[in-house]
Amino acid sequence: MNETIDDTDLRILQILIQDAKRSHKDVGEDVHLTGQAVGARVRKLQDLGVIEGYTVKWNPERLGLGLQAFVTVFLNSGDRHAAFRAFIATREDIVEVHRISGEGCYLMRVRTGTTEQLNQLLEALLPYGNYRMNLSLHVEK
Template sequence: MNETIDDTDLRILQILIQDAKRSHKEIGEDVHLTGQAVGARVRKLQDLGVIEGYTVKWNPERLGLGLQAFVTVFMNSGDRHAAFRTFIASREDIVEVHRISGEGCYLMRVRTGTTEQLNQLLEELLHYGNYKMSLSIRVEK
């Protein structure tokens, strides 16, 4: 990586993390650059892989997806991992999956609308192994 990241790049990144909708011109006013110069720095951060994409903050409860759970999966055998990865890729209710060390093989964040939908997912998980589940009561941060 020949390009270096300076303090101005880091300030631009922090502004985008807080509000990715801000225009380059607005950001430039905060970091004392033109909008065009900010755009060039943002492209550099994208090219370097520092900025991987943009996202939207949304309220899943407004869409009836208010039930969130964390599920630790304990695989039955080593040859089930490939099938499990195919399974999780096909499920929209599985929001996030981490391969973990320590207790369990995978940690999943799941979001559904009803306990029945959650139960159906858990039943399907039994094809791959056992699980331990915790329901989210409230998001603190």
Template sequence: MNETIDDTDIRILKCLIRDSKRPHKEIGEEVHLTGQAVGARVRKLHDLGVIEGYTVKWNPERLGLGLQAFVTIFLNSGDRHAAFREFMATREDIVEVHRVSGEGCYLMRVRTETMEQLGSLLEAILPYGNYRMNLSVGIEKSE
């Protein structure tokens, strides 16, 4: 297996990042390769771990999950991490978590339908520590 990644591989990857369902033949027309050659390069990128998987861009507001917030967690003590991680794993309204350094212990992105549901989540966090919450007003980033 050729483990080098060239400029054409990068161009193919950028095409897939913009639209992962785009046909290899169409990508090939853009990068001046056959669809079969693009497919081989995509498999190579998978094998090298450059491409780890595919995802779906979805609209949570269409499902009633229009309220998004970022919550910084300040744990009461160092021995609360394991219990807090177990708590996070049980919550569907917590959609992303990062362990951070600096101010706070964790940064979470949460989605709920209502302010009451958000308040309930924040109440459930209090046994573990304090929090700071910022509501999000999403802005679409153009490419």
């Protein structure tokens, strides 16, 4: 742990993880600081790289993107990594990619609206190697 981060910083971080839209003044009431002091601590956490950015929680099903799958990719050979990484960079339906150890080379989380769109993605993967797919049935928090 970085010595410049104290318990108050960690409490501020936890509050912002739960709701990043809370004002510095509002957070300050919970941690007994002024809004200005909270703002300075938030900037410090950003400068240290602890806070990397902010995001929005959204409902993909409302946009017709309710089909989610996890795809383990087994590349044909070791020289396919660069081409595969270039491929995944072009795909909006690939939400998240992890290079993994153990069984497989990459684990991807993909989101589509239909099984046909998912099938098209899987077909596009075949030049790079084989895959194993698991459909997500329900998301737990």
